[in-house]
Amino acid sequence: MAKISVIIPTYNRGKFTVEAVKSILAQTYKDYEIIVVDDGSTDDTKEKLKVFGNKISYIYQKNKGPSAARNTGIQHAEGKYIAFCDSDDRFLPNKLEKQMNFIKEHPKCRFLYSWYYNVNEKGEITKLRKPFSCKHQEQLQYCLFARRFTIRTSTLLLSKKCFKKAGLFNEKYWYSQDWDMWLRLAAYYRGYCLEEPLSEYWLHGENRSSLSVKTHHPEIKENTLKLYGWNDEKIMQLEKLYGKKKKGGKSR
Template sequence: MPRVSAIIPTYNRKAFVLEAIDSVLAQTYEDYELIVVDDGSDDGTGEALKQYGERIRYVYQQHQGVSVARNRGLELARGEFIAFLDSDDLWLPQKLQMQVAFMDAHPQVQICYTDEIWIRRGVRVNPRKKHAKYSGWIYPHCLPLCIISPSSALMRRDLFAEVGSFDPDLPVCEDYDLWLRVAARFPVFFIPEHLIIKRGGHPDQLSR
């Protein structure tokens, strides 16, 4: 059984999702499975992903939104740890290795997240001070705005039995809702390394 289940939800992002998948396959940590949940793409995504063969688990569903897609990935996951990657983001090669090592060294920790490199319309930008990251009981810091990117987090699968999964009734901010539930119950630990590239400013973001 893989220790980590990496889950990529995607919808009509053929070019982006290929790069996201490649960033997972380039991880220095290799004990993972990669689940790609296609939320009803009609842009040739399914055909493009055939090149990966058994290196990914490809699942197609009718278009129901990113929450349903992520939850479908959770249902299929076999790993001890869960890591989401939005299909327009990228992981740097040591992302999983550093996070799994942290979780193994701190078995009481349920979730950790990392720093991010922000790219907006192809240009690297510096996050504003209000987007500073925190470690520990971060719930008060989460109230003004969402500070955790889904692509940066690594969680023990058991955490979802405590807090539930993504709410499919929310049209936006579905990840924010989850992080508030998590941060209200558990300390959230920050790894101060830039281990993901978060790309935005394009019109087809799954959530904003």
């Protein structure tokens, strides 16, 4: 069994973070560590997490943003694989086991994401989100670049070695930092999708505002075009190939 480091970045979300930790402790896959990176919380997050004792590693740092918190977790991780669980998200009990089984069956897989549920403040499932399955690395690159689907951070499982090629999260991005990261990962890895929901994305008053922030960062697009070596003609070709529903990928 390969060890997984589950990283939970948090900021002033004590109650949510406790539930996130509980969802990881309930995993059927047991070879993991939990690293909670408290990004300068001023609430009772630290006190609430004391209930878990040595079941988690708690790291407190000055508020630097979500990218810096994830990077701190990666740098302290001892596992061969990295999983992220945002503090207001939750894992379904068999998430890690199913993902590790998938990787065992697909030994070339280094970068794996899955479907997930949207859950409202009452704990009710409101929608099943189904990111595309892309059979080609170029298809994944295009679909991510064109924002044809979103990879939810809390569905991801990837080899820690991926960050040596793709780099860490860009700490100047407080929004769309995950989009930037997936685009860079897709430059080196195909990316696989496990087509079943394995995580829950909880929608609440604190995170709804971020959904409407359209900071798609022209800089991210420009950097990606350089990284991929794409021009306008190439993008038009990719639009013809992958812009509509194709046999090689599933529109969701």
